[in-house]
Amino acid sequence: MAEKVLMKGNEAIAEAAIRSGCRHYLGYPITPQTEIAAYMAKRMPKINGVFLQAESEISAINMVYGVAATGKRVMTSSSSPGISLKQEGISYIAGSDVPALIVNVQRGGPGLGGIQPSQSDYFQATKGGGHGDYHLIVLTPASVQEMADLTSHAFDLADKYRMPVMLLADGTIGQMMEPVELPEEKTSTVEKPWALTGTKMQREHNIINSLYLNTELLEKTNFERFERYKQIEENEVMYESFMMEDAEICVVSFGITARVSKNAIIEARRQGIKVGLIRPITVWPFPKQPILEAADKVKAFISVEMSMGQMLEDIKLACECKKPVHLCNRVGGMIPSPEQVLAKIVEVEGGKN
Amino acid sequence: MKTEILLAGFGGQGLLFAGKFIAYKGLVEGKNLSWLPSYGPEMRGGTANCSVILSDDPVGSPIVANPDVLVAMNLPSLDKFEKDVVPGGMIFVDSSLIERKVVRDDVKAFYIPATRLANEIGAPTLANMIITGKLIKEAGAVSYDNLDDALHKVVSAKHQNLFDLNKKAIECGYNYAD
Numbered sequence: 195m196a197e198k199v200l201m202k203g204n205e206a207i208a209e210a211a212i213r214s215g216c217r218h219y220l221g222y223p224i225t226p227q228t229e230i231a232a233y234m235a236k237r238m239p240k241i242n243g244v245f246l247q248a249e250s251e252i253s254a255i256n257m258v259y260g261v262a263a264t265g266k267r268v269m270t271s272s273s274s275p276g277i278s279l280k281q282e283g284i285s286y287i288a289g290s291d292v293p294a295l296i297v298n299v300q301r302g303g304p305g306l307g308g309i310q311p312s313q314s315d316y317f318q319a320t321k322g323g324g325h326g327d328y329h330l331i332v333l334t335p336a337s338v339q340e341m342a343d344l345t346s347h348a349f350d351l352a353d354k355y356r357m358p359v360m361l362l363a364d365g366t367i368g369q370m371m372e373p374v375e376l377p378e379e380k381t382s383t384v385e386k387p388w389a390l391t392g393t394k395m396q397r398e399h400n401i402i403n404s405l406y407l408n409t410e411l412l413e414k415t416n417f418e419r420f421e422r423y424k425q426i427e428e429n430e431v432m433y434e435s436f437m438m439e440d441a442e443i444c445v446v447s448f449g450i451t452a453r454v455s456k457n458a459i460i461e462a463r464r465q466g467i468k469v470g471l472i473r474p475i476t477v478w479p480f481p482k483q484p485i486l487e488a489a490d491k492v493k494a495f496i497s498v499e500m501s502m503g504q505m506l507e508d509i510k511l512a513c514e515c516k517k518p519v520h521l522c523n524r525v526g527g528m529i530p531s532p533e534q535v536l537a538k539i540v541e542v543e544g545g546k547n
Numbered sequence: 548m549k550t551e552i553l554l555a556g557f558g559g560q561g562l563l564f565a566g567k568f569i570a571y572k573g574l575v576e577g578k579n580l581s582w583l584p585s586y587g588p589e590m591r592g593g594t595a596n597c598s599v600i601l602s603d604d605p606v607g608s609p610i611v612a613n614p615d616v617l618v619a620m621n622l623p624s625l626d627k628f629e630k631d632v633v634p635g636g637m638i639f640v641d642s643s644l645i646e647r648k649v650v651r652d653d654v655k656a657f658y659i660p661a662t663r664l665a666n667e668i669g670a671p672t673l674a675n676m677i678i679t680g681k682l683i684k685e686a687g688a689v690s691y692d693n694l695d696d697a698l699h700k701v702v703s704a705k706h707q708n709l710f711d712l713n714k715k716a717i718e719c720g721y722n723y724a725d
Contacts, residue, residue: 200700309587372582372609457608460607531608
């Protein structure tokens with residue numbers, strides 16, 4: 195086993211990306227994710243990589259599109275307002291079927307919002323974000339270890355399905371330090387015959403493009419893309435189940451709030467309340483099946499999130515409204531406390547509201 | 548066992564660094580841990596604090612609302628966080644910078660003139676490590692053994708003189724009796 199080191203979540207993303215063969219980082223600084231750029235600025239020049247601070251987020255994401263078209267592993271990172279700026283480019287990347295990693299270390303919104311942690315970009319991340327019919331695979335780390343592991347996994351998924359993958363973190367996980375065992379060095383093992391690598395006069399031109407003026411062809415590419423999405427929904431769902439065996443209440447929470455919820459669940463169990471947690475690790479594809487199965491066993495769900503109830507809608511869809519879904523939230527950069535979550539669990543257990 | 552520590556003071560006093568050292572000490576001892584800085588529009592001279600949790604079990608929430616141990620290196624920090632310490636907890640006060648005493652009588656207070664001591668031992672920027680030395684002695688969250696292992700993780704080998712000074716400061720605080 196490799197030695198564990200202490201790292202900030204943001205630094206773990208950067209180091210894991212480098213170890214995954216990413217040699218192109220294009221970004222623009224914004225709190226609370228700037229450590230990613232700072233780390234890349236220091237390391238990339240030493241390993242023949244490219245660190246480039248673009249003149250804007252829009253410029254950075256279009257550079258990512260360009261690198262992605264060559265089949266090289268590439269990433270950008272930003273925080274909520276910056277991710278909004280990148281949406282046009284992300285839609286183009288999705289529409290061109292090229293792989294890339296986009297990291298969103300979320301902060302409070304809407305607008306310029308604040309710089310404290312948030313999960314209120316859930317809709318934007320899971321429902322498309324930019325224009326047109328498309329999805330990102332969205333991974334939600336809850337520890338510094340997962341910041342590293344899921345970054346590594348994200349590059350593989352992006353290559354495998356030829357699509358943009360988002361790491362949806364938040365300011366807390368980005369800023370905190372925990373022991374982390376860094377992933378092994380690796381490179382892409384996926385053949386990329388579609389990539390723009392120069393024909394050397396030995397093959398036909400490859401074309402990377404998201405423009406289809408032929409409507410039938412555009413419809414066909416959309417249908418084909420959604421066939422791929424169906425495979426992803428079948429094969430790539432990730433979640434953690436915690437104390438669910440005999441649970442009568444199911445908390446659903448991801449990222450930092452899942453950790454807060456675990457504290458509350460352990461305390462509630464001490465008080466004799468049968469409560470468990472389903473922690474989505476992928477929020478697209480959403481872990482519908484385990485939630486639907488839980489719906490037959492529990493009397494209620496509680497969505498613990500740092501938004502006004504965005505994931506709550508996915509829980510309702512997943513459990514087919516078989517059981518009530520309650521909301522326990524803080525927003526605007528505030529984080530729910532274990533006591534707040536415990537109080538909600540006790541309230542739901544008591545059957546009020 | 549689980550210990551939640553909050554270190555608070557002015558930016559530039561090295562509270563984040565002290566927290567990182569304690570975290571590494573925990574790592575070397577095989578503990579689970581988290582280190583979380585306050586981050587905001589802060590700068591040198593502004594307020595800065597960080598939370599460190601050391602635990603035998605995996606750490607859930609990394610946020611410390613009610614610390615077992617508070618280190619206060621300026622008056623605003625003591626004013627702000629004194630009430631949050633758990634009953635029976637500990638408060639470490641830099642008594643060269645904070646004139647008032649801890650008001651609560653259900654916590655243990657330790658007064659260390661860390662800034663003055665730091666000047667006396669020729670390490671004026673290391674009051675943070677002096678108070679950390681006292682914390683190691685009294686709080687029992689991490690041990691005093693093998694300081695070098697943890698210190699090497701936070702002070703690079705290139706700066707041997709800084710390494711020695713940090714160690715001297717920790718020892719000074721550890722051996723200080725009020």
